[in-house]
Amino acid sequence: MRRISILGATGSVGTSTLDLVERHPDRFEVVALTAATNAIALADAARRTGAKLAVIVDETKLPELRDALAGTDCRAATGHDALLEAAAGDAEWVMAAIVGCAGLEPVMAAVEAGRTIALANKEALVTAGSLMIDAAKRTGATVLPVDSEHNAIFQCLAGNSHDGVAKLILTASGGPFRTWSKADMDVARPEQALKHPNWSMGAKISIDSATMMNKGLELIEAHHLFGLPSDRIDILVHPQSVIHSMVEYVDGSTIAQLGSPDMRIPIAHCLAWPERIETRAETLDLIKIANLSFEAPDEVRFPSLRLARAALESGKGEAIVLNAANEIAVAAFLDRKIAFGDIARIVEQAINQAESPAPQSIADVIAIDQAVRRQVGLVMPMVSA
Ligand SMILES: NC(=O)c1ccc[n+]([C@@H]2O[C@H](COP(=O)([O-])OP(=O)(O)OC[C@H]3O[C@@H](n4cnc5c(N)ncnc54)[C@H](OP(=O)(O)O)[C@@H]3O)[C@@H](O)[C@H]2O)c1
Known part of the structure; x- marks a missing residue:
């Protein structure tokens, strides 16, 4: 038990x-x-x-x-x-x-x-x-x-020497706006942004998937979990969400984890770890799926990716600022107080304005988080006006 x-x-x-x-x-x-x-x-x-x-x-x-x-x-x-x-x-x-x-x-x-x-x-x-x-x-x-991507990497690393890892490849569905123009995305409504093509998730992470901030947060998450620097963690758009992520090794092998887009699969892996339990999640029908495709991420239409990578590479507390500003902006978007395109603008503005020394304690993290929430709360109405 x-x-x-x-x-x-x-x-x-x-x-x-x-x-x-x-x-x-x-x-x-x-x-x-x-x-x-x-x-x-x-x-x-x-x-x-x-x-x-x-x-x-x-x-x-x-x-x-x-x-x-x-x-x-x-x-x-x-x-x-x-x-x-x-x-x-x-x-x-x-x-x-x-x-x-x-x-x-x-x-x-x-x-x-x-x-x-x-x-x-x-x-x-x-x-x-x-x-x-x-x-x-x-x-x-x-x-x-x-997180399905990190759980996939965890599974791809099992039984392999970590010294042999060349890079991690985080896959991304691209979200509901993968093929939308920047102009259309700027004025997208919450109900459109909430409509994820593959996954059924809570409201906040669904909006993060639409801005692709979710993948930016996952990049930072992967760095902390697996100890690799930013330049050895790639992001790859894979619209079918069948491959949940991959690990490339120095000998040229790339190991991937596949599964249907059902969070019960990675949750079950953690629940029973190191054993396995049955989930009743749909198994993959690869003949029906037939094709897997891949695209480079577009940091112009999805600036959150660039902001998250820069925050990670700053080595300071920028990731705290990025996260706090994003949480406030996403809530404001869901409340219809700001436009979709404002979310990344607010995050960038907060990063440019906030003090973000590297935190030495959880109390430091909370202090930076709270300061950003106060600051962004004041800035936001001006941005969306
Ligand atoms: N959903 C997914 O498929 C998925 C996949 C990967 C990672 N994640 C991550 O998992 C986390 C949860 O995501 P979710 O989609 O499950 O979110 P969700 O559906 O919005 O559920 C959030 C849960 O947290 C509770 N909660 C909300 N605000 C809280 C607060 N201030 N203090 C304490 N509890 C609070 C909620 O309670 P109430 O119901 O009472 O509001 C609810 O139980 C997020 O960090 C997300 O990024 C989610």
């Missing part, structure tokens, strides 16, 4: 994780579940899985959560400490699936407690990558990559 907790249990990755856990009740015991506001879905998942702790971040929802859990032995809780308790409590395996930098402190609590962390929350790694990896080495925590 693996004792697990799921942070962000009501989201896209969280519910896919629950789907797998509920298919394998003989293998997993749920200790704690968390959500931001969705008390009913949280209580429902806690009832189904027999979780012992359910944490809701929005404290006004605590009475609703308590009511919905009446008659169970699941404790309802709210507040920062309760969230950290869910992350660092009794579970040996923690799914980190909170969206955004809000997930950083819970992830670090799990790392400090030496847990095995299935990391979906890429923003935590983007903002505090070196600090997180150093802490994991110190505490003995294991960080398993859930």
Whole structure:
């Protein structure tokens, strides 16, 4: 029995994780579940899985959560400490699936407690990558990559000497606007940007896929997870999303991981690691797929790629600025306060204006993040006017 907790249990990755856990009740015991506001879905998942702790971040929802859990032995809780308790409590395996930098402190609590962390929350790694990896080495925590690209690379590296790696190749679907003109993209509406051609995901990552900031964040994520410099991590557009990423070795071999675009596959790999479990995800029908195609990424139509690579190469705290400005801009776009084309402009402006020394601690990361949020909040209406 693996004792697990799921942070962000009501989201896209969280519910896919629950789907797998509920298919394998003989293998997993749920200790704690968390959500931001969705008390009913949280209580429902806690009832189904027999979780012992359910944490809701929005404290006004605590009475609703308590009511919905009446008659169970699941404790309802709210507040920062309760969230950290869910992350660092009794579970040996923690799914980190909170969206955004809000997930950083819970992830670090799990790392400090030496847990095995299935990391979906890429923003935590983007903002505090070196600090997180150093802490994991110190505490003995294991960080398993859930993001399909990084999970693919993790699988392609297994059993091979890391000294023989020439480069990593991150594949990208290109998102819903892969073939759109820049002028059309500039005025795209949220419902168009949310329509990912291959993957079904939460709203924030869907918009990041449309701007291709998602691939930029993944570039930074790959650097921290696998320890390679920016110039040895390529991005390759592959519209079918069949190859999830590749590793090229010095002897000329390139190893790829393939699968249908279903997050249950990489989540299951982390859940059962180092074993394998059945997922019921569709298997590949390569005769039906017939063709796989590849394109170079276009950094003119998708400036977020250039911004993310520059932030990584700066070696300072620019990735924190990039991430915070992007989170605010994406939320504003979803609220219809700014245009699609404003997102990358706001991020670039924030990077040009913010102070971003290399963070020495998680407190430094949070201070830079908060300063950018205040600054971008002031700048944004001017940009979109
Ligand atoms: N979705 C995918 O296929 C996918 C693939 C690879 C990586 N990822 C990464 O996985 C993470 C989660 O993505 P997602 O698509 O699952 O997001 P999502 O569907 O929006 O779910 C986010 C989860 O986090 C909770 N949450 C939101 N804000 C929070 C806060 N401030 N504090 C604590 N909890 C909060 C939400 O609770 P409520 O439901 O109550 O709001 C929900 O449980 C992201 O970092 C994303 O980049 C996702």
